[in-house]
Amino acid sequence: MTPQELSRAVDALRPRLLRFALLQLRDAAAAEDAVQEALLAATLHVGQFQGASAAATWIFAILKNKIIDEFRRRSRQPLADVDVEQEQAFEETLEEQFDERGHWISHPTAWADPQASLEQKRFWAVFEICISGLPEKPARVFGMRELLGMETEEICKELGLSTSNCWVLLHRARLGLRDCLSRRWFGEN
């Protein structure tokens, strides 16, 4: 690939890279930085790409590593006060779904034909809103697990969490997303 070809390819790819990074990093400047670094790394390896598709795969792999680096950096910092408050409020909404014996207060109901949603553009907008609405810590672990496709052990190691702590955060994230999609997309009340 020539530098000119790479530059054209990158112009087409950039919006998707940004969207990918933004959903996980939840901060436009951090997402922009991660994408810039990945693209800069790509320009240094331009000669080794056989075509646009190979370059894209390579750039996404680098971007994922940049996102993990950022998650690792954040995991070493204490949560901001607003994040702690958001997490507490989130925990409360989850707990409110269960009575004191841990049984559902109002039973969740099955979603009708969820597969069909995957074809709808509006579904993906709601999906991203729900993920963005999770508190920082469960969102980070869930993103690494499901959006980056990492193994739980790897995630715990990267973030310095115990395995059981990882499982708790994943459980919270899934309950939260279930609740959000039920209310905002599948029309459960």
Place this chain on the structure above:
Amino acid sequence: MLSCREETELMSQRLDRPLSLGERFSLRFHLLFCRGCRATQQHFAFLQTATRAWREHHDRDSTLR
């Protein structure tokens, strides 16, 4: 018998690690009688399908146009 909240923990962990025989039994038994947890299991499975579709859209379909 485990509560619904505890069973949802098992349903979530099932997506991240193999459950023990006892855990699988507990979950299967609970699901026989609990509609809310059956729905939740469907929701968790769909979340996994949806996130996978999102990931594949970004990863595999990354051909430049």
